[in-house]
Amino acid sequence: EDQVTQSPEALRLQEGESSSLNCSYTVSGLRGLFWYRQDPGKGPEFLFTLYSAGEEKEKERLKATLTKKESFLHITAPKPEDSATYLCAVQIGGATNKLIFGTGTLLAVQP
Amino acid sequence: DGGITQSPKYLFRKEGQNVTLSCEQNLNHDAMYWYRQDPGQGLRLIYYSQIVNDFQKGDIAEGYSVSREKKESFPLTVTSAQKNPTAFYLCASAPRVSGANVLTFGAGSRLTVL
Numbered sequence: 440e441d442q443v444t445q446s447p448e449a450l451r452l453q454e455g456e457s458s459s460l461n462c463s464y465t466v467s468g469l470r471g472l473f474w475y476r477q478d479p480g481k482g483p484e485f486l487f488t489l490y491s492a493g494e495e496k497e498k499e500r501l502k503a504t505l506t507k508k509e510s511f512l513h514i515t516a517p518k519p520e521d522s523a524t525y526l527c528a529v530q531i532g533g534a535t536n537k538l539i540f541g542t543g544t545l546l547a548v549q550p
Numbered sequence: 551d552g553g554i555t556q557s558p559k560y561l562f563r564k565e566g567q568n569v570t571l572s573c574e575q576n577l578n579h580d581a582m583y584w585y586r587q588d589p590g591q592g593l594r595l596i597y598y599s600q601i602v603n604d605f606q607k608g609d610i611a612e613g614y615s616v617s618r619e620k621k622e623s624f625p626l627t628v629t630s631a632q633k634n635p636t637a638f639y640l641c642a643s644a645p646r647v648s649g650a651n652v653l654t655f656g657a658g659s660r661l662t663v664l
Contacts, residue, residue, distance in 0.1 A: 443592065473652065482554075482640050482655030483593075526593070530651075538653070540592035 441466040443529050445541035452548050455516045460544045462527030463509040472510050474503050475526040477543070483526055486512075517548045552577045554656035556641050561661045563628070563635070571626045571659045573641035580646045582624035583653065586610060587638040596639075599624055600646070628661060636663045 443464045452458055462472070471490050475483035487496045489505035496503050500521065502513040512525055527541040554575045563569045575582065581600050585593040595608030599618040613632025618624055624643075628635045639659045644651035 475655075480658070480660075482556075482642075482657050483653075485652050485654070488652060528593075537595070538593075540594075542590060542592050 441529075441531060441539055443527060443539050443541040445525075445527050445544050447544060448542070449545040450547070452514075452517055452546070454518055454548055454550050457513070457515045457517070459514070460512040460525055460546070461509060462512070462541055464527075464529045464539075465508075466529050466531045466539065468532030469529060470532050471530045472505055473528040473530065473538070474510070474512055475528065477524045477526055479524075486525075514546070517546075519548045519550050522546055522548045554641055554643055554654055556639075556656035556659050559657065559659060561659060563661060563663050565663060566630045568627055568629050569661065571628070571639055571641075571661070573624045573626065573656060574622055575624075575641075575643045575654075575656075576622060577643055577654060578621075579643035579654070580621070581644045581651070582618070583642040583644070584608075584614070584616065584624070584626045585640040585642065587640055587658075593640065596626065635661055637661060 446461045471488050473488050474486040477483040487503040492507045494505050500515050504511045524543040524545045526543045528538045530538050557572045583598045584596040587593050594610050596614050597616045599605035605616050605618050615627045641656040642653040644653050
């Protein structure tokens with residue numbers, strides 16, 4: 440069964456305290472892995488797409504990496520404005536190119 | 551600016567009533583989607599559409615209906631047959647269905663059944 444699991448469910452950091460969020464997946468025919476950021480009461484906002492193992496992408500304090508079984512979202516020296524829920528989604532092949540979403544990691548960065 | 555507009559942002563419904571959630575996009579995207587988000591669960595696909603006058607069921611289509619009469623619009627009706635409709639509903643669009651597409655999401659509509 441295709442599955443995406445994110446950990447931890449919630450993470451509290453002090454401002455400047457770097458950490459990583461994990462997204463592990465068991466799917467057939469991976470076409471892409473996506474990271475989104477979601478603020479409370481709003482729609483998800485796109486961050487990164489990764490296509491193959493070994494690929495890395497960066498944006499400000501965020502860096503996403505991909506292996507054959509998991510992806511990490513590294514947050515370096517976070518600020519309070521980085522507080523949000525981070526969603527991982529995997530797109531698999533086939534007729535529908537279906538997206539499978541994880542349940543998200545709720546990140547709180549305290550000043 | 552291009553984007554997706556969902557309305558209303560908040561909606562209250564009595565049991566037994568149908569309600570329709572609006573979704574409009576000005577991104578010229580072919581594909582549109584409806585997702586449902588519940589606490590502790592990942593986004594789940596309700597319906598999606600690749601072109602005008604065509605749409606397919608997602609994983610949880612029971613109790614919902616959609617139409618795609620215009621490229622820009624993809625309204626979702628939550629019918630009285632949906633047993634647990636209280637949720638946060640998200641509309642999204644993408645340039646096309648095939649390939650690894652980035653979804654653009656609307657701000658969501660929160661439906662509460664009284």
